[in-house]
Amino acid sequence: MSHQTPATHRPLATALAEAAAMAGHAPSVHNTQPWRWRVLPEALELRMVRDRQLAATDPDAELVTLSCGAALHHARLALAAEGWTATVHRLPDPAEPELLARLTDPRPAGTDPDAMRSVQCMQVRHTDRRPVSDEPVSGDALNAIATAADGEGARLEILNRDQVLQLAAAASHAAAVEAEDPQLREELAYWTSRAGGVGLTPEVLPEEAPQTTVPGRDFGRPGNLPVGPGHDQAASYGVLHGDEETPVSWLRAGEALSAAWLAATRLGVSVVPLSGVVEVAGTRQILRQVLSGLGYPYLVLRLGVADPAHAGPPHTPRLPREQVVDTTAVDGTA
Structure with a gap:
């Protein structure tokens, strides 16, 4: 045809x-x-x-x-x-x-x-792991981003303050668990030292751990991206989740991630994906409890307004x- x-x-x-x-x-x-x-x-x-x-x-x-x-x-x-x-x-x-x-x-x-x-x-679109500005993301913008995810078969739950604190504790525990695993550390070292078009280069990794409510991933080595002052207290956090943990549901979750991230980019909202808390079985279960058992978590997103004093990191x-x-x-x- x-x-x-x-x-x-x-x-x-x-x-x-x-x-x-x-x-x-x-x-x-x-x-x-x-x-x-x-x-x-x-x-x-x-x-x-x-x-x-x-x-x-x-x-x-x-x-x-x-x-x-x-x-x-x-x-x-x-x-x-x-x-x-x-x-x-x-x-x-x-x-x-x-x-x-x-x-x-x-x-x-x-x-x-x-x-x-x-x-x-x-x-x-890019990932900027540095602290965001003191300007919170508007409710309308958060709703638009969540609606974009929902249109692709997954849901984005924006967490309240108490849920964010639960998330922070779970992320901290997941980081400690992963830091003790030599295979994980070796794998991370490999993907932060690659050349030839893949992996995370020093230019996109912070030179020191940023001040954030929910800890980001410890990449095991400092990058070259200046962090500067600031904290992410004005950031919002969301959990991308769905009703199943099947290959199709994870594929749809990726489509929802793309839709949400592109909507955020259009609205001037910075997105940082946080996968560590879903990589560890125990903290993934905690995250499901944060969702009141209403879904299976796929990924955590930090949403914020980028600090205008920061030039965007390279792609x-x-x-x-x-x-x-x-x-x-x-x-x-x-």
């Missing part, structure tokens, strides 16, 4: 390849970018790359699946910005668990201005396009 290219837009195979490439801007745990796309004449496939899974931190491939979900949402928006809509099949083949999604039946559609703005946000590196996008099935046809 052939499809007509929307007027003034690129051919379908080119649009699919460009959407896959744009998905490379998605956030991922430790900037592992654990995805690979295969471009077909009329479809796009997303696969998990096991070699970039955090074996010690994420043995059940939950965070890698979440990371790939964020890339999936980025690709969907990039296609919409090009004037295409497609059907998403999540985990379409039980015999091939690494195949996380297949986008099929692409159809011409009107260009989506909202998706175009989201694509612009993909290219400026984390990205893998070359040819390492994450396979176009061999369409080369010469786009």
